Amino acid sequence: MNPRPLASRIALVTGASSGIGAATALALAAAGASVALVARRADRLDELAARVRAAGGEALVLPADLLDEHEAQRVVREAEAHYGRLDILVNNAGVMYLEPIETADLGRWRRMLELNVLSLIASTQAALPGMRARHGGHVVNVASTAGRQANPGAGGYSATKWGVVGFSESLRREVCKDNIRVSVIEPGVVATELREHIAHAPTQQAINNWAEGMRQLQGADVANAILFCVSQPEHVNINEILMRPTDQER
Numbered sequence: 001m002n003p004r005p006l007a008s009r010i011a012l013v014t015g016a017s018s019g020i021g022a023a024t025a026l027a028l029a030a031a032g033a034s035v036a037l038v039a040r041r042a043d044r045l046d047e048l049a050a051r052v053r054a055a056g057g058e059a060l061v062l063p064a065d066l067l068d069e070h071e072a073q074r075v076v077r078e079a080e081a082h083y084g085r086l087d088i089l090v091n092n093a094g095v096m097y098l099e100p101i102e103t104a105d106l107g108r109w110r111r112m113l114e115l116n117v118l119s120l121i122a123s124t125q126a127a128l129p130g131m132r133a134r135h136g137g138h139v140v141n142v143a144s145t146a147g148r149q150a151n152p153g154a155g156g157y158s159a160t161k162w163g164v165v166g167f168s169e170s171l172r173r174e175v176c177k178d179n180i181r182v183s184v185i186e187p188g189v190v191a192t193e194l195r196e197h198i199a200h201a202p203t204q205q206a207i208n209n210w211a212e213g214m215r216q217l218q219g220a221d222v223a224n225a226i227l228f229c230v231s232q233p234e235h236v237n238i239n240e241i242l243m244r245p246t247d248q249e250r
């Protein structure tokens with residue numbers, strides 16, 4: 001098997017400062033891709049870029065707050081300007097604000113919708129003209145089992161991830177004749193920082209208890225799935241990967 005299936009490919013990973021995004025950037029770089037790293041915490045991105053370079057890879061740090069959709073578009077343009085093109089866009093940045101619907105803080109949910117859905121759409125929009133012009137590219141959108149299975153307390157989050165799944169299938173159908181691939185990754189419970197930002201304490205406690213009762217996925221497990229998608233021959237599009245810890249029931 002080719003150990004560097006992504007040699008000479010250019011990838012941009014959003015949410016690369018922790019969790020799934022950091023693991024994905026490392027996996028893509030180890031497979032030979034040059035990686036543009038996007039998130040707000042520049043210090044974390046610098047550390048990750050240093051790890052990539054120490055392993056012989058190439059990385060570009062692009063700090064940005066993707067709540068601003070113009071920033072989501074800017075980072076794509078900057079990666080293209082720096083490397084000359086963009087082959088793989090991994091839309092991974094996201095937040096999970098779980099709380100009951102009746103009392104949900106709508107300002108918080110608006111920010112979640114804007115990051116998880118609108119910003120993902122904006123970065124995709126920015127990447128499409130170059131991918132179309134080069135007749136090739138791959139957009140990988142990180143959704144969730146919450147985009148397939150609705151649970152109490154996850155109404156706002158599920159609305160965003162259901163949105164990502166629907167958007168991705170529309171996108172796939174719009175661009176497949178341009179040789180652009182679209183994949184959706186739908187992980188179950190992954191051990192990352194994601195749950196730390198849940199403001200509703202009882203909900204946070206409940207999901208932490210539930211997650212800690214399982215052998216949770218690691219960021220690297222999801223990164224492997226993403227690497228599998230983007231390493232396929234050009235005529236193969238893995239449309240969707242739904243993955244859970246073995247002992248996650250729902």
Ligand SMILES: NC(=O)c1ccc[n+]([C@@H]2O[C@H](COP(=O)([O-])OP(=O)(O)OC[C@H]3O[C@@H](n4cnc5c(N)ncnc54)[C@H](OP(=O)(O)O)[C@@H]3O)[C@@H](O)[C@H]2O)c1
Pocket residue numbers: 014015016017018019020021038039040041042044064065066067092093094095096115142143144145186187188189190191192193194195219
């Ligand atoms: N963990 C799970 O159980 C799980 C399951 C299914 C799906 N997912 C999805 O996986 C994706 C990655 O999450 P994770 O689990 O790896 O959590 P994480 O460790 O909290 O990572 C989230 C990433 O998003 C970035 N981010 C958050 N707000 C941002 C903003 N305004 N602008 C730019 N970047 C921002 C964070 O970077 P900064 O804070 O540095 O900006 C961080 O790099 C999310 O879309 C999440 O919904 C996670």
